[in-house]
Amino acid sequence: MPGPLLSVRNLVKHFPLPRSPLDVLRRAAPEAVHAVDGVSFDIARGRTLGLVGESGCGKSTLGRCLLRLYRPDEGEVWFESVDLARLDEHGLLPYRSRMQVVLQDPYSSLDPRQSVGSALLEVLTVHRIGTPADRWERVARLLAQVGLRPADARKHPGEFSGGQRQRIGIARALAVGPELLVADEPVSALDVSIQAQILDLLLDLRASLGLTMIFISHDLRVVRYLSDEVAVMYLGKIVENAPAAELFARPRHPYTLALLSAIPEVGETPKAMVEIQGEPSSAVHVPSGCRFHPRCPWKVERCTHEVPQLRELAPGHWVACHEATA
Amino acid sequence: MLLVMIGASLLAPVLSSYNPVTQNLNTMLLPPSPSHWFGTDNYGRDVFTRVLYGSGIDLRIAVLALIFPFVFGAIAGAVAGYVGGWVDVVVMRAVDVFTAVPFLVLVIAIVAFLGPGETNILIAIGAVEWIVFARLVRGEVLRDKNLEYVAALRALGFSRWRIILRHLLPNAVPPAVVFLASDVVLVILTTSSLGFLGLGLRPPAPEWGLMISEGRTFIYTGWWAAAMPGFACMYAGIAFILLGDGLADVLRVRGQ
Amino acid sequence: MTDAGLEVEHLRVEIPTRRGVVQAVRDVTFAVPPGEAVALVGESGSGKSMTCRAIVRLLHPPARITGGAIRFQGRDLVSLPERDLEHIRGTGIAMVFQDPMSALNPVLTIERQVAEALPGERRSSAARRQRVVELLRQVGIPDAARRLRAYPHQLSGGQRQRVMLAIVLARRPAVLLADEPTTALDVTIQAQILRELGRLQRQLSMGLVLVTHDLGVVRQTVHRVAVMYAGQVVELAPTEELFARPRHPYTVGLIGSVPSVDRSTPLTPIPGAPPDLIGLGDGCAFAPRCAMASRECLHGQIPLDTVAPDHWSRCIKAHLVGRTQSAGAAAQRS
Numbered sequence: 016m017p018g019p020l021l022s023v024r025n026l027v028k029h030f031p032l033p034r035s036p037l038d039v040l041r042r043a044a045p046e047a048v049h050a051v052d053g054v055s056f057d058i059a060r061g062r063t064l065g066l067v068g069e070s071g072c073g074k075s076t077l078g079r080c081l082l083r084l085y086r087p088d089e090g091e092v093w094f095e096s097v098d099l100a101r102l103d104e105h106g107l108l109p110y111r112s113r114m115q116v117v118l119q120d121p122y123s124s125l126d127p128r129q130s131v132g133s134a135l136l137e138v139l140t141v142h143r144i145g146t147p148a149d150r151w152e153r154v155a156r157l158l159a160q161v162g163l164r165p166a167d168a169r170k171h172p173g174e175f176s177g178g179q180r181q182r183i184g185i186a187r188a189l190a191v192g193p194e195l196l197v198a199d200e201p202v203s204a205l206d207v208s209i210q211a212q213i214l215d216l217l218l219d220l221r222a223s224l225g226l227t228m229i230f231i232s233h234d235l236r237v238v239r240y241l242s243d244e245v246a247v248m249y250l251g252k253i254v255e256n257a258p259a260a261e262l263f264a265r266p267r268h269p270y271t272l273a274l275l276s277a278i279p280e281v282g283e284t285p286k287a288m289v290e291i292q293g294e295p296s297s298a299v300h301v302p303s304g305c306r307f308h309p310r311c312p313w314k315v316e317r318c319t320h321e322v323p324q325l326r327e328l329a330p331g332h333w334v335a336c337h338e339a340t341a
Numbered sequence: 342m343l344l345v346m347i348g349a350s351l352l353a354p355v356l357s358s359y360n361p362v363t364q365n366l367n368t369m370l371l372p373p374s375p376s377h378w379f380g381t382d383n384y385g386r387d388v389f390t391r392v393l394y395g396s397g398i399d400l401r402i403a404v405l406a407l408i409f410p411f412v413f414g415a416i417a418g419a420v421a422g423y424v425g426g427w428v429d430v431v432v433m434r435a436v437d438v439f440t441a442v443p444f445l446v447l448v449i450a451i452v453a454f455l456g457p458g459e460t461n462i463l464i465a466i467g468a469v470e471w472i473v474f475a476r477l478v479r480g481e482v483l484r485d486k487n488l489e490y491v492a493a494l495r496a497l498g499f500s501r502w503r504i505i506l507r508h509l510l511p512n513a514v515p516p517a518v519v520f521l522a523s524d525v526v527l528v529i530l531t532t533s534s535l536g537f538l539g540l541g542l543r544p545p546a547p548e549w550g551l552m553i554s555e556g557r558t559f560i561y562t563g564w565w566a567a568a569m570p571g572f573a574c575m576y577a578g579i580a581f582i583l584l585g586d587g588l589a590d591v592l593r594v595r596g597q
Numbered sequence: 598m599t600d601a602g603l604e605v606e607h608l609r610v611e612i613p614t615r616r617g618v619v620q621a622v623r624d625v626t627f628a629v630p631p632g633e634a635v636a637l638v639g640e641s642g643s644g645k646s647m648t649c650r651a652i653v654r655l656l657h658p659p660a661r662i663t664g665g666a667i668r669f670q671g672r673d674l675v676s677l678p679e680r681d682l683e684h685i686r687g688t689g690i691a692m693v694f695q696d697p698m699s700a701l702n703p704v705l706t707i708e709r710q711v712a713e714a715l716p717g718e719r720r721s722s723a724a725r726r727q728r729v730v731e732l733l734r735q736v737g738i739p740d741a742a743r744r745l746r747a748y749p750h751q752l753s754g755g756q757r758q759r760v761m762l763a764i765v766l767a768r769r770p771a772v773l774l775a776d777e778p779t780t781a782l783d784v785t786i787q788a789q790i791l792r793e794l795g796r797l798q799r800q801l802s803m804g805l806v807l808v809t810h811d812l813g814v815v816r817q818t819v820h821r822v823a824v825m826y827a828g829q830v831v832e833l834a835p836t837e838e839l840f841a842r843p844r845h846p847y848t849v850g851l852i853g854s855v856p857s858v859d860r861s862t863p864l865t866p867i868p869g870a871p872p873d874l875i876g877l878g879d880g881c882a883f884a885p886r887c888a889m890a891s892r893e894c895l896h897g898q899i900p901l902d903t904v905a906p907d908h909w910s911r912c913i914k915a916h917l918v919g920r921t922q923s924a925g926a927a928a929q930r931s
Contacts (some may be wrong), residue, residue: 069783082496111498124489128511128594137507138497171594176870184493191497206640207810211854211866233784236813240856240864263858277788279813280857291785293739294753 018095019057020227021081021195026054026090026100028073028080032299048298050076052251054090055325058244060194063221063228065242065259067235067274071298072248074231078199081229082116083107094195112142115188119200121180125172131158131183132168138190157186162216178209182216189220196221199231214240235278239263244331247271250298250306253325257332267328267339269311305337313338382552382566383559391547392573398548399577402459403528406466411521414474415514421475422482423505432479436472444469448531452540462541466528473524474517481513515592522585526578533574549574601671602804603629603652603690603772609664610644610651610828617875621647621660623828626901627821629772634798634805636815636836638851639825642871645808648825649774652806653686654679670771687714691770695777697757701749707733707760708745714767732763737793755786759793766797772804779814791818812855816840824848827872827882830901834908844910844918846887881912889914 029047051073058064066074080087083099092099094110102110118124126134135154139145145153155165161182172180181201188196198217202210218241221228232238238245239259246256247270255268266272273291291310296302302309308318317337325333328340374380379388421432439447451465485491486509494504529549535541536550549570556567610622622644629635637645650656652667654674667674669689674682686692694700702710711729726745733741736759749757758778765773775794779787795818798805807819815822815836822839824832824847832845843849853865869886880895881887887894893913904915912918 069785079492084492084495108498111496114496116493116496118489118493120489124493126490126494126508126512129508141497141499141503173594178870187493187497206871207812207851208640208854208867209870211856211864212868214856215864215866235784236856236858239858273785275858277785278858279787279791279811279815279817290788292789294755294786295783 020060020095021058021229022091022093023057023081024055024091024093026051026077026080026092027088028076028085029088046299049251049301050298051080051087052301054248054251054253056246056253056256058227058229060227061225062243063230063241065238065245066229066231066248067233067238067245068248069233069274069295071250071295073251073298074233074248075199077248078116078197078229078231082114082197083110084116112191113193114195114197115191115193117181117184117188117196117198117201120204121177121184122204124184125180125187127172130169130171131175134183135168135187135190138187142191144191153190157190158183160189160220161186162212176209177205178212181205181213185213185216185220189224193226195227195229197229197231200233201230202237203232203234210237217241235274247274250295250301252306252335253333254307254335255333256325257329261329261332265329265332267332267334268336269313269338270307305335307336379569380563380565382556383563388552388566388569391552392549392569395547395549395552395570396573396577398459398542398546399529399532402462402532403525406463406528406532407470407521407524409467410469410471411474411517414471415478415510415517417471418475418478418480419482419505419510419513422479423486423501423509429479432475436476439469439472444527445531445534449535449538449540452535457535457540457543459542462532462535466531470524470528473520477517477520478510478513481516482509485509485512515589518592519585519589522581522588525581529574529577533570601628601668602631602633603806604668605648605652605665606668607665608648608651608667609662610647610656610660611663612660614659614875619874620828620877621874622651623877624901625665625823625825625828625830627823627830627833629804629806631771631804632798632802633821634795634807634819635821635823636807636809636819637823637825638809638812638815640810640871642827642874643825644828645825646776649692649776649806649808652774653690653692654682655692687765688716688768688770690772690774691765691768692774692776693758693761693765693778695780697754697761698749700761701757703749706746706748707752711760711763711767714764716768728767729763732767733760735797736760736762736766737789738763753786755782755790758782758790762790762793762797766801769801770803772806773798774806774808776808777810778807780809780811787814794818812851824851827877828874829882829911830909831883831911832909833901834905838905838908842905842908844904844908844915845883845912846889846918847883849918850886889917 028051029049031045031047034043034045054077056064066077068074076085079085081092087100090100094114097110099107099110129137132151132154135157136150139150139153144150154168158165158167163179163182163186172183175183201217202213205213214237217228220226228241230238230241242259244257245259245262246253247268248254249270255262255266255271262271263275266275276290291312293310296306296309304320305311305318305323308314311318315338321337323335323337325335328334377387377389379392382388382391417432421429447469448465451468452461455461455464491504491509494508532541532548533550533553536548537554539554541550542548552570553567556563556570560567605628606626608622608625609620612619612621625644625648627635637648639645647656647660651662652674654662656662662675665675669685674685677685708726708729711732712725715725715728717725729745730741733744738744738756738759749760752760778794779790782790791814794805797803805819807815809815819836821833821835823830824839824845826847832839832843832848834844839848840852843852847867850865850867854867856864867886872882872885879897881890881899884890884894899911899913901909901911902915904910910918
């Protein structure tokens with residue numbers, strides 16, 4: 016049985032804060048934003064991992080590290096049998112066509128001066144896909160695949176709506192025929208009815224192309240719809256990781272419980288499960304011990320100084336909390 | 342408007358039967374009349390003819406003086422903005438050096454050092470003006486490089502150069518081009534100023550600044566000799582600013 | 598004199614532009630009795646924000662009210678002179694916006710800004726400071742006394758929104774218009790703010806108009822819902838009734854477009870996109886996207902009609918909605 020397509024171990028990415036000359040003189044300790052602080056997970060081929068968390072949890076940074084848009088400070092990113100974190104830009108080139116990204120803002124994710132068709136053509140040309148003769152045909156097929164018309168190739172991004180631009184972004188990502196697709200909040204900037212269209216599009220494409228996906232979002236409802244497995248992040252760490260159905264049926268980490276009870280549900284009103292107060296702590300001065308302890312209703316003394324590790328409380332269900340029980 | 346000017350300068354020899362340079366002391370300082378639309382100057386030369394020929398000279402200088410700074414400045418600015426790091430520091434410190442001294446002063450200094458003449462004017466202006474474009478383009482690039490499409494293209498494995506030249510520059514350049522059009526006005530004025538100060542072209546070249554300078558001495562007796570080239574400068578200025586506005590509209594891509 | 602609260606009737610707002618006249622609000626009718634919370638739900642372009650701004654006459658020119666009536670406590674707001682309207686703004690009707698950062702003054706401490714809003718003389722005093730602290734505590738800012746000297750940029754998004762609420766509540770308005778107050782916030786903070794809002798609304802018996810695009814938020818916070826599409830109210834009903842028995846295809850589509858953690862049944866997205874608000878003609882604006890549309894839907898002005906007690910819909914086939922709708926949607930999916 017082949018191993019996972021993507022295997023991440025202890026990924027760390029910090030962004031150092033600029034220091035003024037005064038700080039240097041005073042020998043103040045250098046500070047950094049601890050965006051991603053030791054993240055590990057696996058994704059099997061063909062599966063979709065939902066990465067969930069609120070702003071500042073590090074999920075976007077994590078996504079960009081996986082795509083090597085940032086270079087991780089520590090840790091390993093195993094794509095099949097190669098550690099992407101060790102490669103330089105040149106070594107990465109062949110892998111770039113195997114993993115692609117769809118981004119959040121439909122208004123800035125496309126070059127406004129380039130016609131849609133020529134943008135797609137450029138991707139094919141740079142990656143030497145197809146022959147010059149058949150590339151335009153491939154462009155037409157890509158557009159059709161995402162629900163647009165071949166005649167749209169001549170238009171510029173400004174002539175399309177937000178939802179259509181996301182479709183173009185998806186077409187661009189698919190042009191290189193990737194195996195892994197990282198979608199970073201692809202529907203958050205869209206209206207609800209358009210969101211649903213794009214989600215269904217992703218669902219169809221995933222099925223027909225056999226894509227492995229990492230779906231990053233702050234919206235648990237959307238993540239539920241698309242994901243096989245879900246990992247919940249808080250302040251740079253994964254606090255819970257389980258198959259989707261299991262996570263939503265039997266959430267174990269207090270933060271997950273809080274997220275679930277905070278969701279404004281269209282269905283019948285859920286019972287209020289966990290109410291948390293306060294705001295997420297700063298990612299620069301991370302709380303000691305468990306990072307969630309300042310807001311956690313289950314906090315005990317141990318939580319303030321001992322960092323909880325991910326424990327497997329049920330098959331495939333990992334939780335990083337001292338107080339969580341099976 | 343501009344087309345009129347260009348046309349006038351190209352067709353000067355046809356439009357006027359007078360020679361712009363030969364002196365004719367019999368016809369000194371005649372006021373504007375049907376035979377001399379702009380009158381004549383103190384050497385008897387037809388002012389209209391001189392203005393026409395002058396337009397050719399000033400236009401030529403304006404264009405040549407700006408091509409180099411525009412191209413060089415744009416690329417320098419784009420690279421500095423995108424790559425950042427020490428490249429950015431070097432470029433920006435160079436910009437700082439040139440900004441420290443007022444434009445005209447610097448140009449005058451360079452021309453005074455190199456000596457008058459058309460080529461030297463071009464060199465002087467080129468050497469100083471590139472920073473303006475570099476700064477403009479760098480600003481646009483700095484802002485654009487954080488847009489999501491740049492991240493997407495990087496994820497697609499596009500090389501840095503491809504991103505800078507084929508994507509960032511075309512987006513950063515239109516504001517620079519608009520600025521270019523109005524910069525022409527500055528160059529024309531600078532050339533004229535240099536001519537006025539005696540540092541530009543040498544007589545008997547019919548350059549407008551020179552004509553104003555020469556005509557200054559007898560402005561009470563023959564005001565037209567100095568005023569006409571002055572009006573011509575104004576006309577050219579307005580023409581180019583309008584051109585800049587039009588360019589802004591033309592360069593806007595559908596949907597923006 | 599009975600206080601009828603806020604009433605909006607057949608409101609029209611138009612924006613003349615180079616391309617043509619944008620009919621941002623075409624026919625909006627709803628009422629907010631004192632102490633009740635009403636939600637205006639719709640996607641971008643539905644006209645919900647415009648409606649709020651029109652109520653307090655804070656439209657950006659050239660947008661202007663071109664028809665309809667707005668009554669507050671019996672007085673017509675559309676024709677009220679500006680000076681009288683200024684009295685009403687803040688004390689009668691107050692407004693909270695989506696982006697708290699641009700609504701707060703970045704160079705004043707939050708104490709100053711909240712104190713400014715307190716009625717009474719403008720001298721700073723211990724009593725006023727007490728009142729500010731009280732207000733901040735009321736909106737759920739922890740350690741309020743220590744936060745007095747903070748500036749807006751030192752607070753998080755959620756805290757800024759709470760400060761906005763405190764400023765607005767300082768004058769005890771009769772009606773609060775909240776334009777997407779939680780859209781920019783994280784979901785756990787959103788839940789907190791909505792809880793505060795609900796609690797304050799009940800405590801102070803304040804009327805509330807909550808503008809949002811999130812149906813889920815609506816369900817847990819308000820008594821009545823007005824669903825808006827292309828500048829019109831297309832359905833108006835008490836909250837539970839709306840979710841149990843929606844009577845407009847757009848409402849059904851909207852409900853079916855939101856994924857839920859409780860179910861993983863397929864979504865039923867609405868095909869197509871909202872219409873261009875310039876040159877909208879007769880007939881139902883939703884017809885091009887509606888599975889049930891037929892020729893009668895394309896003609897004439899379709900009014901908001903009663904389809905059940907206290908339940909209004911702008912669909913001539915309202916009685917068929919709910920039954921044929923799910924069948925049609927299922928057919929679409931397969």
